[in-house]
Amino acid sequence: MQHTTGMTTLLHNFSSLVMQTGPRQTFCTSGAMMEIRKLARMKIVDNSRIGREAAVAGRPPRVIHVYKKNSVGYLGDKIMVTVRGQKKRAYIVGCKQFQAPNVPKFDSNNIVLIEDNGQPTGTRIKVPVPSVLRKKKDGEFTKLLSLATRFKGPLWTSE
Amino acid sequence: MANKCSMLLVRASNCVHNYIHRETLTNPSFISCYQQKRGRRRTCKPPSWFVRRSPTTWDKDLTPENKEFLHGLVEDECKVPVCSPLRDEPWPRGEWTRSTRRTGVLAIKLSTIPQWTKDGRKVYTTLLQVLDNHVIRYTPPEDFRKTAGWKPYWGQKFGSVVVGALSCDPRKFSKEYNHLFMESGVPPKRKLTRFIVTPDAAIEPGTPLTAMHFRVGDYVDCQAKTIGHGFQGVVKRWGMKGMPASHGVTKSHRKMGGTGGGGDKGGIWKGKKMPGHMGMDWSILKGLKIVRVNTKFNILYVVSTSVPGPTNCYVRVYDTVLPNRIRATKEPPPMPTCYPEDISDELPEELFHEDLFRFTEPSISYAEEES
Amino acid sequence: MATARTFCLKCSLHLFKKGPNVGSIGTNVFMRQSNTLSPRLVDVHRHSKLLDENQTQDKADEILEVPRDFRFVHPEFMPPSLWYRRDKLTEYLERRDMYRRRSVMEIPEFYVGSIMAVTLADEYSPKKNSRFVGICIERRESGLRANFRLRNVVNGQGVEILYEMYNPLLQKIEVLKLEKRLDDQLLYLRDAPYEYSTFSFDLAPVPLPKASSVPVNTLKVKLNPRPWLQRWERAGLQGVEEFEVSEKQRIKAEKATTPWEKYDLMKKYRSGINEYDRGDIIQEFYKQTELNKPKTLKKKPLKQV
Numbered sequence: 001m002q003h004t005t006g007m008t009t010l011l012h013n014f015s016s017l018v019m020q021t022g023p024r025q026t027f028c029t030s031g032a033m034m035e036i037r038k039l040a041r042m043k044i045v046d047n048s049r050i051g052r053e054a055a056v057a058g059r060p061p062r063v064i065h066v067y068k069k070n071s072v073g074y075l076g077d078k079i080m081v082t083v084r085g086q087k088k089r090a091y092i093v094g095c096k097q098f099q100a101p102n103v104p105k106f107d108s109n110n111i112v113l114i115e116d117n118g119q120p121t122g123t124r125i126k127v128p129v130p131s132v133l134r135k136k137k138d139g140e141f142t143k144l145l146s147l148a149t150r151f152k153g154p155l156w157t158s159e
Numbered sequence: 160m161a162n163k164c165s166m167l168l169v170r171a172s173n174c175v176h177n178y179i180h181r182e183t184l185t186n187p188s189f190i191s192c193y194q195q196k197r198g199r200r201r202t203c204k205p206p207s208w209f210v211r212r213s214p215t216t217w218d219k220d221l222t223p224e225n226k227e228f229l230h231g232l233v234e235d236e237c238k239v240p241v242c243s244p245l246r247d248e249p250w251p252r253g254e255w256t257r258s259t260r261r262t263g264v265l266a267i268k269l270s271t272i273p274q275w276t277k278d279g280r281k282v283y284t285t286l287l288q289v290l291d292n293h294v295i296r297y298t299p300p301e302d303f304r305k306t307a308g309w310k311p312y313w314g315q316k317f318g319s320v321v322v323g324a325l326s327c328d329p330r331k332f333s334k335e336y337n338h339l340f341m342e343s344g345v346p347p348k349r350k351l352t353r354f355i356v357t358p359d360a361a362i363e364p365g366t367p368l369t370a371m372h373f374r375v376g377d378y379v380d381c382q383a384k385t386i387g388h389g390f391q392g393v394v395k396r397w398g399m400k401g402m403p404a405s406h407g408v409t410k411s412h413r414k415m416g417g418t419g420g421g422g423d424k425g426g427i428w429k430g431k432k433m434p435g436h437m438g439m440d441w442s443i444l445k446g447l448k449i450v451r452v453n454t455k456f457n458i459l460y461v462v463s464t465s466v467p468g469p470t471n472c473y474v475r476v477y478d479t480v481l482p483n484r485i486r487a488t489k490e491p492p493p494m495p496t497c498y499p500e501d502i503s504d505e506l507p508e509e510l511f512h513e514d515l516f517r518f519t520e521p522s523i524s525y526a527e528e529e530s
Numbered sequence: 531m532a533t534a535r536t537f538c539l540k541c542s543l544h545l546f547k548k549g550p551n552v553g554s555i556g557t558n559v560f561m562r563q564s565n566t567l568s569p570r571l572v573d574v575h576r577h578s579k580l581l582d583e584n585q586t587q588d589k590a591d592e593i594l595e596v597p598r599d600f601r602f603v604h605p606e607f608m609p610p611s612l613w614y615r616r617d618k619l620t621e622y623l624e625r626r627d628m629y630r631r632r633s634v635m636e637i638p639e640f641y642v643g644s645i646m647a648v649t650l651a652d653e654y655s656p657k658k659n660s661r662f663v664g665i666c667i668e669r670r671e672s673g674l675r676a677n678f679r680l681r682n683v684v685n686g687q688g689v690e691i692l693y694e695m696y697n698p699l700l701q702k703i704e705v706l707k708l709e710k711r712l713d714d715q716l717l718y719l720r721d722a723p724y725e726y727s728t729f730s731f732d733l734a735p736v737p738l739p740k741a742s743s744v745p746v747n748t749l750k751v752k753l754n755p756r757p758w759l760q761r762w763e764r765a766g767l768q769g770v771e772e773f774e775v776s777e778k779q780r781i782k783a784e785k786a787t788t789p790w791e792k793y794d795l796m797k798k799y800r801s802g803i804n805e806y807d808r809g810d811i812i813q814e815f816y817k818q819t820e821l822n823k824p825k826t827l828k829k830k831p832l833k834q835v
Contacts, residue, residue, distance in 0.1 A: 099692070101281075101677065102650060102699065107688035107720065127687040134654035152731060154652055154660040157685055234579050267572060269620045273674050279651070279699040286620050290572075291581055325567075326580035346580050384565040439565070456619060470615050472566040516698045518630035523698045524651045525658040 034097040036073035036109055038063055042081060045093065045110040046122030046147070054083050061088070061111070075103070076136045081111065088113050088121075091144055093129045104130045104154060112144055120144045128155035201439055208307040210335040218330070233328050233346075243344035243365045253359025255491035260317070261360045262495065263477025264289045264368045265324040265352050266459065268383065268466055274450065275516040279523050284450060284460040287381070287474055292368035293345045295321040297361050308353070317355045320362055323348025324473070350473055360495040370457040371497040373449055373476075375510045378484040379461065380445045382475040383468035387439030397432040442467040446481045450512040569617065576619070596816045601808065603639050605669070606676035606695065607815045608803055618807075624673045625811070629818045631696050637703055642666050643711030643747060645729055646680060648693050649702040659701055662691055663731045667716035681719055683728040688720065707736045710746045712768035721758040722751045 036042070041060040044051030054061060061081040066073045073079050077092050094110035106127075113121040118140040129148045133141070148156035218226070253259070266287035274284050300318045303309060326346040329337050340347050343364035356362075373379060393399040393415040401413045415434075418427045444466055451460035459476065466474060478492070479485065493501060511517055567575075575581075601608060607628070609621045631637075640646060644666050652660040664680030667690070671677055676695040681688065693700065719727045726749075738744075752771045753762065763775050764783045775783070791797060803811070 094687075101692045101694050101697065103691070105690045105692075110687075126685070128684045128689065131652055131654040131660065151655055151660075152684060153662040154650065154655065154691065155684055155689065159685060237580060267567065269617045270615060272620065272624050275698050279697070281694075281697070286617075286623070288619070290575060291578070325575045326578065349575075453623065456623075458619075458623070469566055470617060471569060471572055518627045518696075518698075519634065520698075521634055522651065522701050524701065525653050527658050528656070 034109075036063060036066065036079070036092060036095065037071060038065065040109065042090070042111045043108045044083070044113060045125055045127045046112045046120065047124045047126060048113050048122035050083050050086070050088070051113060051122070057084075059084070061090075075099070075130065076133050076141070079111065083113075089116070090114060091141060093125070093133065094127065103132055114140060114144065118143060120147060123147065124158040126158070128152065128157045130154060131156055201436055206308070210339065211333050212336045214331070214333045229330065233330070237326070237329065237346040244342065244363060245365045250361060250363045252494055253361070255494050256359075257485055258357065259360055259494075260355060260357045261478055261492065262294070262320040262322060262354045262356050262362055262368070263475055264292050264372055265322050265350060266290075266474045266476045268468055268470060268472050268474050269458070270470055271464055274460065276514050277516050277523065282450070282462050283464045285463050285466045287459045287461055287466070287476060289368065289370045289372070289457040289459065290324060291326050292322055292324050293343060293348070294362045294364050294366045294368065295323045295340060295343045295345070295348065295351060296364055299361070300358060313355060316357065318358055318361065320354050320356050321351055322354060322368060323351045325349035352473075352475055354475075354477060362495045366496060366498075368496055370452050370454060370459055371502070372493070373452070373459065374492060375449055375452055375512050377449050377488065377492065378446050378479040378481065379449060379476050380443055380479050381447060381461065381463070381466045382441060382443045383466065383472055385438045385440055385442045385467045386469050388437040390435065391437040392434045393432060396434060396437045399432070446479050446484050450515045452510040453508065454506050454510065455508045569613070573618065594813060594816060596812050600816060601812055604815065604819065606672045607811060608672055608808070610672055611800065611802055613800075621673070625815065627674060628696060629815070631698075632819060635700065635702070637695055638705045640666060640678075640705045640708065641710045641744065642669050642714060642716060643709055644705055645707040645733065647704040647706055648680065648700060650693070651699045651701060661731070663706065663729055663733060664691070665716065665719070665727055665729060667719055681716075681727050683724045686724070688724065688727065704735065706733050708738055708744055710744055712746065712748060716769075717760070718751065718753060718762055718765070718767060718770060721753050721762065723754060726751050
């Protein structure tokens with residue numbers, strides 16, 4: 001009986017992998033530090049069409065490059081992801097790994113897609129964004145943060 | 160006067176009274192050339208020219224009354240030295256220049272606690288207590304050059320100052336060791352150390368050194384012996400990777416790989432990283448900022464998490480040698496040290512750096528933007 | 531029976547391997563610090579009669595009657611228990627800083643499981659401060675390093691923030707609902723449905739009836755199906771509903787348990803502060819925090835825990 005229950009749990013998990021659109025994934029291949037490196041799976045949190053399609057298909061975007069020398073992405077860093085067979089640039093707006101005091105830590109690794117000209121792909125950010133990101137005075141980044149206008153505690157939201 | 164002091168100490172140490180000439184003890188000039196000390200790098204054996212510390216005889220036949228008398232004598236007489244050289248005319252004070260090297264202090268490392276700056280940044284500070292420090296001896300450059308501990312690369316312009324920490328009962332030590340404190344008129348110290356100084360920073364023996372030797376905002380260097388780990392392999396000592404746990408690896412999971420190539424340059428090169436004794440070695444951390452000073456307990460708050468050594472180890476603290484930090488000092492430090500008569504007003508218990516948050520202040524808040 | 535026998539065998543093996551090792555940690559550390567003084571010797575020199583000025587601490591004269599479990603109210607006043615890193619003078623100076631901060635900003639009594647609101651000076655928000663509401667899921671460290679972690683769900687996204695209790699950027703700490711849970715850590719809320727960690731930012735403070743003890747919330751949380759962030763079957767959780775465990779996981783969890791540790795008196799002794807030190811510290815901070823509290827900050831009588 002025990003073996004069969006284990007098998008059913010596995011099947012259940014597998015089916016949830018296909019259907020799940022949330023942050024949880026069944027298999028975790030990234031390290032215990034939950035670092036954002038190459039091939040880490042992310043969650044698109046803007047309302048862009050491509051992000052929605054990827055979520056429905058159950059194929060979350062994967063990091064294929066981090067625009068940094070040490071190839072580890074942190075809050076506010078620019079990365080390149082692959083979504084639905086396309087290369088897209090994105091900014092990290094929420095991290096799952098341990099954060100410094102007073103900096104919010106999220107349950108998933110969130111990204112917001114941007115176009116090649118620096119304009120954000122979506123028009124809204126569905127989840128809160130930490131206010132610490134405003135410290136970054138990058139031209140592309142301020143455009144992205146202008147999507148989140150309302151604030152709730154140390155977090156900024158579109159809703 | 161020195162004779163009197165030596166009489167007292169010798170009596171206190173319950174040794175046979177045997178007067179030794181002061182010059183012989185304080186200036187070991189009978190050793191006229193540089194002595195090399197060879198052997199193991201980390202050795203517990205002191206250099207051959209050090210005097211013996213531990214006493215050879217002890218008072219097993221003393222009556223309790225005599226023991227009590229000696230105990231009282233140590234406490235009363237040693238605390239207020241009869242023949243301190245400070246009662247004579249004070250030495251002239253030098254002027255500070257950028258090439259001046261002042262003496263340092265011998266502190267005890269306590270522990271590490273966080274503090275915050277006024278812009279909300281957290282800094283970890285290590286607490287160093289300057290406990291019971293006195294200057295024991297000053298040797299001018301011309302004499303210092305002839306002493307046994309002199310190194311040729313120091314040049315000829317430096318003298319030396321011996322600083323001692325933690326006063327003890329003279330009966331604890333040997334006669335020869337007690338004689339070292341004759342000149343300064345202080346009780347024998349548990350630990351001695353030597354600092355290289357320029358002649359303009361000469362200090363009179365017997366001068367007490369406190370935490371006020373440094374000012375808030377100064378940069379210091381901390382030298383201490385690191386935590387000892389004993390004989391260790393290459394994985395722990397040098398961070399080598401070892402070899403895999405399986406896949407046919409036998410008996411070499413934590414061994415090093417190759418030691419060198421063959422051919423002309425073959426063989427093991429000097430300095431190859433290998434197993435050996437780890438830690439318990441002298442290490443210096445330079446350019447640490449003092450952000451807070453407790454004048455009651457003589458504690459320096461130094462911005463660092465990694466002052467070498469474990470808790471309660473001895474740390475040599477002296478003015479930094481980093482040229483940029485020396486250039487940054489605007490006002491000259493107290494020369495040669497801060498005497499009690501230099502402090503005119505009543506000294507506050509705690510001195511803070513201007514950027515450091517004081518816990519009595521209200522919380523930090525940012526001014527609201529007007530838009 | 532078989533399992534019991536294996537446990538016994540494992541127990542004896544463990545004691546043979548690790549039992550004496552625990553004892554020898556101290557001696558090893560002491561042996562390798564040959565350039566150091568023992569803590570006792572440092573204390574002797576601090577109070578030595580040969581010193582110019584006796585450096586003595588301000589000692590409490592009268593002994594007050596402290597409620598029995600007062601030390602659990604503010605656990606951050608107890609120093610870490612590693613004897614070879616302790617120094618009484620530093621601990622005293624550190625506590626003095628803590629009293630000073632407490633005289634400026636009130637740090638209330640709270641426990642893991644309490645719902646709290648923290649106001650922080652925030653340079654990047656329009657009002658220059660931000661208020662975050664959440665459930666306290668973890669409380670760690672002691673002294674000036676003391677910190678706690680709040681968790682909430684905002685717009686369908688789980689958010690956690692770590693706050694340092696003595697950080698001068700903190701403007702205000704409020705306890706909206708004072709209660710305890712069945713566990714010391716609520717980190718398993720990360721693997722639970724969001725409804726268990728969702729709290730409104732407009733939650734009004736829930737007052738406690740006068741002279742009542744802190745209530746214990748016996749809520750049982752239903753965890754999500756696997757995978758989890760940690761192997762919760764090994765944590766011995768109380769506040770969690772029963773979950774499915776496979777045979778292999780059950781056996782491994784059983785092997786990982788250490789039932790003999792509750793009989794290890796030396797370990798228990800070393801993991802805490804000894805009674806004499808503890809009594810002095812409790813006396814000191816009871817006086818400082820409770821009796822010297824300004825009247826504006828004093829609001830309710832001390833509760834028995």
